[in-house]
Amino acid sequence: MKDSPIFAPLLAQMLLTMLVWIYLFAKRIPFILNSKLTPAQLTPLEFVKLMPPEVANPSDNFKNLCELPVLFYALVLFLFTTERVDTVYVVAAWAFVGFRVLHSVMHCTINIVNIRFAFYLLASLALWFMLLRSAWQVFLG
Numbered sequence: 001m002k003d004s005p006i007f008a009p010l011l012a013q014m015l016l017t018m019l020v021w022i023y024l025f026a027k028r029i030p031f032i033l034n035s036k037l038t039p040a041q042l043t044p045l046e047f048v049k050l051m052p053p054e055v056a057n058p059s060d061n062f063k064n065l066c067e068l069p070v071l072f073y074a075l076v077l078f079l080f081t082t083e084r085v086d087t088v089y090v091v092a093a094w095a096f097v098g099f100r101v102l103h104s105v106m107h108c109t110i111n112i113v114n115i116r117f118a119f120y121l122l123a124s125l126a127l128w129f130m131l132l133r134s135a136w137q138v139f140l141g
Helices: 005-036 044-050 053-064 067-082 087-108 113-140
Strands: none
Touching: 005 053, 005 067, 005 087, 053 087, 067 087, 067 113, 087 113
């Protein structure tokens, strides 16, 4: 099977997810150990209430990385297997990943919601462009 440039942004998105996962535990484990929480406080409902933003935000971001990116992964594999990958898709894929990186950095650090939302929106628009373009090619193409 030949290499495709569409796999670089796919792997970059996966690496971003892994890095946020590592950061999530780097924040969560010290919080748990230093807070001396009781087992009752470690239940999901109670734990969410106790987490400060610097612990909760990476967790929320990780959950977010398991939402829209799933469509990105499937779409990239669809484009590759149907031999539709071109420069436009590769650029859009990198735009998606680039804005997801910016979104994650913002969410996991200073978390300015308006800026974070702008990054999320721009990433989403890149993904919706890719999806609509591929649907157009399949159904009307």
